[in-house]
Amino acid sequence: MLESAVRFIKERSGDFKPDVGVILGSGLGELANEYCQISIDYKDIPGFEASTVVGHKGRLVFAEINGKKVVMMQGRFHFYEGHSIQKVVFPVKVMKRLGVEKLIITNAAGGVNASFKPSDLMIITDHINFMGINPLIGINDDSLGLRFPDMSEIYTPEYVELVKKVGHETGVDLQEGVYLAFTGPSYETPAEVKMARILGADAVGMSTVPEAIVASWAGMKVIGISCICNSAAGVSTVGLSHEEVIAAANKAKDKFIKLVKEIIRKL
Numbered sequence: 001m002l003e004s005a006v007r008f009i010k011e012r013s014g015d016f017k018p019d020v021g022v023i024l025g026s027g028l029g030e031l032a033n034e035y036c037q038i039s040i041d042y043k044d045i046p047g048f049e050a051s052t053v054v055g056h057k058g059r060l061v062f063a064e065i066n067g068k069k070v071v072m073m074q075g076r077f078h079f080y081e082g083h084s085i086q087k088v089v090f091p092v093k094v095m096k097r098l099g100v101e102k103l104i105i106t107n108a109a110g111g112v113n114a115s116f117k118p119s120d121l122m123i124i125t126d127h128i129n130f131m132g133i134n135p136l137i138g139i140n141d142d143s144l145g146l147r148f149p150d151m152s153e154i155y156t157p158e159y160v161e162l163v164k165k166v167g168h169e170t171g172v173d174l175q176e177g178v179y180l181a182f183t184g185p186s187y188e189t190p191a192e193v194k195m196a197r198i199l200g201a202d203a204v205g206m207s208t209v210p211e212a213i214v215a216s217w218a219g220m221k222v223i224g225i226s227c228i229c230n231s232a233a234g235v236s237t238v239g240l241s242h243e244e245v246i247a248a249a250n251k252a253k254d255k256f257i258k259l260v261k262e263i264i265r266k267l
């Protein structure tokens with residue numbers, strides 16, 4: 001399946017060889033709209049599914065951004081949509097086969113760290129996999145990575161420093177911290193958020209961890225950035241809604257896109 005997806009995409013994208021991959025989270029789709037040179041709908045690609053979340057388009061977008069050849073996922077597959085974990089990470093394997101060596105993963109998250117405010121951006125320095133599943137379970141594809149891959153530097157430390165530097169230069173304030181993934185789709189209870197904090201998490205979300213594991217396994221350098229869209233349950237007294245998350249992502253959109261574009265330039 002992997003080879004047929006790669007063959008199909010290469011037929012459409014010709015000699016465009018991306019070096020950088022970007023998974024666009026809620027609100028960041030505009031980057032793909034702005035730069036789209038070639039686009040391929042997920043529904044047409046063998047092994048891909050159509051995305052079902054409102055606010056997420058479903059297509060691969062190829063474009064040159066600030067001198068770099070980039071492939072963007074406009075919309076991603078979430079485990080909570082009912083896709084198998086293999087489907088969730090399939091596009092990452094495809095990107096690797098297309099030549100992507102550096103992957104920027106973005107997401108919307110809830111702030112667990114009480115000093116975070118809605119619309120803050122957080123560089124992910126490490127993660128906790130609380131999804132109860134690992135995307136590498138099953139027969140190992142030795143052509144992509146090792147059976148027991150080291151995860152001690154999953155978010156490439158050198159790139160964490162680079163992102164901080166870019167934040168500084170572009171005037172985009174950045175938080176940093178640990179991202180913990182639950183499966184969703186329900187938001188957490190206050191007790192779960194308290195647990196996440198005790199375990200060392202600064203933000204909670206429902207994505208990114210499977211993709212980061214597979215990217216790192218396959219030898220890609222990974223950058224993770226969260227848009228803190230709300231205070232996670234119990235951190236502040238107000239309740240949570242998807243609309244609020246989308247509104248905060250939209251508010252952060254311009255600075256987020258500016259940051260990502262400058263990171264791409266420096267990769």
Ligand code: HPA
Nearest residue numbers: 108109110204205206232
């Ligand atoms: N929890 C989990 N995922 C999220 C949240 C949250 O509070 N906000 C945005 N995505």
